[in-house]
Amino acid sequence: MKKVLVAALAATALAGPVVADTKIGMITTLSGGGAGLGIDVRDGFMLAISQSGRDDVEVVIEDDQRKPDIAVQLSDKMIQSEKVDIMTGIIWSNLAMAVVPAATAQGVFYLSPNAGPSALAGQGCHPNYFNVAWQNDNLHEAAGAYANSAGYGNSFILAPNYPAGKDALTGYKRFFEGELAGELYTELGQTDYAAEIAQIRASGADSVFFFLPGGMGISFLKQYADSGVDLPVVGPAFSFDQGILQAVGGAALGVVNTSQWNKDLDNATNAAFVESFQAEYGRLPSLYASQGFDTANLILSALDVASPDDADAFREALRAADFDSTRGDFVFGPNHHPIQTIYAREVVQEGDVFTNKLLGAALENHADAYAGDCKM
Amino acid sequence: MSTILIIEQILNGLQSGIMLFLMAAGLTLIFGVMGLINLAHGSLYMVGAFAAAAVAGATGSFLLALVAALAAAALAGAIVEMVVIRRLYKAPHLDQVLATFALILIFSEGTRWIFGSFPLFLDVPSYLSGPIRLPGGIQYPLYRLVLIGVGLSVAIGLWWLTARTRIGIQIRAGENDREMIAALGVDISKLYTIVFALGAALAGLAGALVGAIQSVQVGMGEPVLILAFVVIVIGGIGSIKGAFIGAILVGLTDTLGGIFLPQLFKLFMETGAATQTGSALASMAVYVLMSLVLIWRPTGLFGARA
CATH class of the missing domain: 3.40.50.2300 (Response regulator)
Structure with missing residues (x-):
């Protein structure tokens, strides 16, 4: 400090x-x-x-x-x-x-x-x-691509009800080829996800995709781990960054998330x-x-x-x-946004510290979906 | 939609309502007895959660963490009352709002100064974690059932305190006529400090209990504070019973609205649009409830004063 x-x-x-x-x-x-x-x-x-x-x-x-x-x-x-x-x-x-x-x-x-x-x-x-x-959609698109390669066919997806949340679900759906078991918008800043988790449990999904940045993701992951629902979770790096993982603790272990960067x-x-x-x-x-x-x-x-x-x-x-x-x-790219590889990472524990380990590329040399609309 | 899901959601609504009650009870006591609008009540919730996370991290004991949360919040409440709030009882509400808003900023940045900017770790103790199976095949997290139990016990304890003890009589008398009970020889300033510390301790307890399943971070108290204000307005300012009923109503409306409104819109809209419209309306549901209650009873369900 x-x-x-x-x-x-x-x-x-x-x-x-x-x-x-x-x-x-x-x-x-x-x-x-x-x-x-x-x-x-x-x-x-x-x-x-x-x-x-x-x-x-x-x-x-x-x-x-x-x-x-x-x-x-x-x-x-x-x-x-x-x-x-x-x-x-x-x-x-x-x-x-x-x-x-x-x-x-x-x-x-x-x-x-x-x-x-x-x-x-x-x-x-x-x-x-x-x-x-x-571009906001990128990491979510990579999560969709990863879900395909992991063989998920029926995802339950949720994000907060604000522009980046909508970009997130749009991005996931753009690349995910399976069915959707459910789609939910939560309140921005929501801290209790019991109601959503109950719906996930009842939905018959085989995987969960969520975009809940910051404290929202911490709350969701802790409550999800405590609920006994054990479907695999994928998400963008925003709920699994270095600052957050220590607060989530063991509840995030093994979760696959997508990022353009990792420390290794x-x-x-x-x-x-x-x-x-x-x-x-x-x-x-x-x-x-x-x-x-x-x-x-x-x-x-x-x-x-x-x-x-x-x-x-x-x-x-x-x-x-x-x-x-x-x-x-x-x-x-032509619209001044990066064309880059987005990786899948897994949450692991190294000594006392929770961190991410690189698994491999989820999307290679990926450009965003909006570049074509940019005239400059 | 299955009955199991509906029962599970009702339990969720009850649980969130009861935690809301812990916040609202202190707020309504302080407002009712002292006529003070305390915006910093959410900060005391945060103090409880941070104290619990720090003690749980150092000792590994969840019970000690709860004790620490109660003590830290009560202490913070007592200090704040003696240093700042005491000067505000005669001041207009706008001054109170201004001063207690400043307290929010001081508490938030002070907490950041001590604990840093990143969320802290606080987890459900292992003996309370995981789901249990209820009759009818419902899987429900044990910890949330414990929260309901703890909240109900506190509600009963508060009822006993206000209805059956000497200090409770003084608190109720203070609500009705503070000059008179001062004239009867009750040390009113000590009474105020006790009430404020009690309210703070309840907020701190809620923060610690909820912190175990949510994110312990700076600013965590403000969203709860807004709902707690809705609760005391619905219940009637100053009424513990009103706060209890109001909190359960708000908890149920918030939880069930979030589930059923999107489902309702799916009957006549396509899924994506229904989810968005339903979610947007669901986030307004508690405020609609508040307006309806106020139209019906302008002083709230159990409010005595206009």
């Missing part, structure tokens, strides 16, 4: 007297229920910045408290009074929808380290908008990232941390080529994505 603060302070203080050449505005969630995700993105991002040793990059970090109105205020402040060149950091799709279109329209570059709503990947794509993580992904950049993240912050990185780290390194690689003042050259440099990613080779 203290270390993180010191790092953050150092990063902001660093910029004080020195006039930085490039100003990056990071709006992310650092307080409230979803803070773990924002803190991971920030820590991954700042790790890359400090490793680069550059003193011409200033990062302004602000907390959106997971509230769209606050995110919009912060973004106005960053663009108008701080005059940032690049923005990043937003975790949640509803906040991204409130901030990104206005920011890119004002000539700022926005690089998303997490949220990838379908609206920004298709018709609403923008030359100044890049997504370094994934075999490449030199990733090995160095995992080691240095652990050394710096004293915990294992999550996929969010890897996304923050990649986002910063992408920005740094583009800054080596051009300044954001020369927007066209800088955009080209971002598009080239000539940086060492924790995911190995990194390529952008």
Whole structure:
């Protein structure tokens, strides 16, 4: 905790007297229920910045408290009074929808380290908008593909009733070839899943797919394990990331989940990232941390080529994505969303720590379904 | 839909209602006796859950964890009452809302300062985990049955406390006429501290009990707080009996609405749209219930005061 603060302070203080050449505005969630995700993105991002040793990059970090109105205020402040060149950091799709279109329209570059709503990947794509993580549907599509390969034929699927939840079920259904034993939308922020689990028990399904990020997933998994229903569960990495697994405990062991990244992904950049993240912050990185780290390194690689003042050259440099990613080779599709391999991972216990082990690719070189609608 | 499923869902509704009662009982006592709107009641729920998770992690004992939750929440409640709340009894409701909202922020960030930003682990003890088979072949988690039992015992205990003990008489008298009981020589400020700590302890107990099957994280109390307010409005402010009936009603409406509304819409809509519409309406169901009760009885089911 203290270390993180010191790092953050150092990063902001660093910029004080020195006039930085490039100003990056990071709006992310650092307080409230979803803070773990924002803190991971920030820590991954700042790790890359400090490793680069550059003193011409200033990062302004602000907390959106997971509230769209606050995110919009912060973004106005960053663009108008701080005059940032690049923005990043937003975790949640509803906040991204409130901030990104206005920011890119004002000539700022926005690089998303997490949220990838379908609206920004298709018709609403923008030359100044890049997504370094994934389009929202991707991990769910991979879960559907994995369910096919695991031989599941009758899935019960559930997600919260909000845009990313709908993207999730759409994504799963796009690739899953079996039947649906049931389809449920739960309340956003719901904490009790007894009613849903009873329906799963009665449905005759042979597998369960769920997208319940953060605390919702913790509640669901604990209650599911306690209910005696023993159908196999698949889901996207969001309910099985490093920050959450310790709170779920043994209830998640053996669950297969899909992710574009894992800590044992075999490449030199990733090995160095995992080691240095652990050394710096004293915990294992999550996929969010890897996304923050990649986002910063992408920005740094583009800054080596051009300044954001020369927007066209800088955009080209971002598009080239000539940086060492924790995911190995990194390529952008035509709508500035990654084309990448998404893996199946399994929750395992290593000593006292619950973590994920790579099983294999669920979808190789996968692009998103909306790229065709993007005209830019 | 099978009878088994319906019975299981009714049990689920009862269980969530009874946990809601633990929250609402404290809230309604504090509101009824002191006339105070305490938005920070959800924070005391969180304090209970975090204390339980910390103690369970250190000792491995769930019973000790529950004791710690009760003690920590009661202590936090007593301190908050003496330091902050005491200054607010004469203040307008808006000031109370403002101050107790500030308390939410202080508790949340304070908890994050101590425990970090990631959710904590708290699990059902092994002797209470897993499902048991009820008559009729219903499989139901043992822990949830225990929650129903604990909640009912607390309800009976509270009834006994308010109806049959001296302090209960003072509490009820304080609700009706605080100047008069002060004039009769009851130390009203001590009474208020006790009531506040009692309400806090109940919230802390609920947080610890529910934390074992949910996520122990910063901000976990606020969604429950909103429902608890709905409960006390339905039940009538200040009435423990009202809080009990209101909590069961809200629990059942919330649970059964979430199941049956989507099913209902499936009769005349295609599945995807029915699920979405049904779920959206289900999340409004408790508020519809509240409006209906208020139209019928503007002071709530058992509310005495206008």
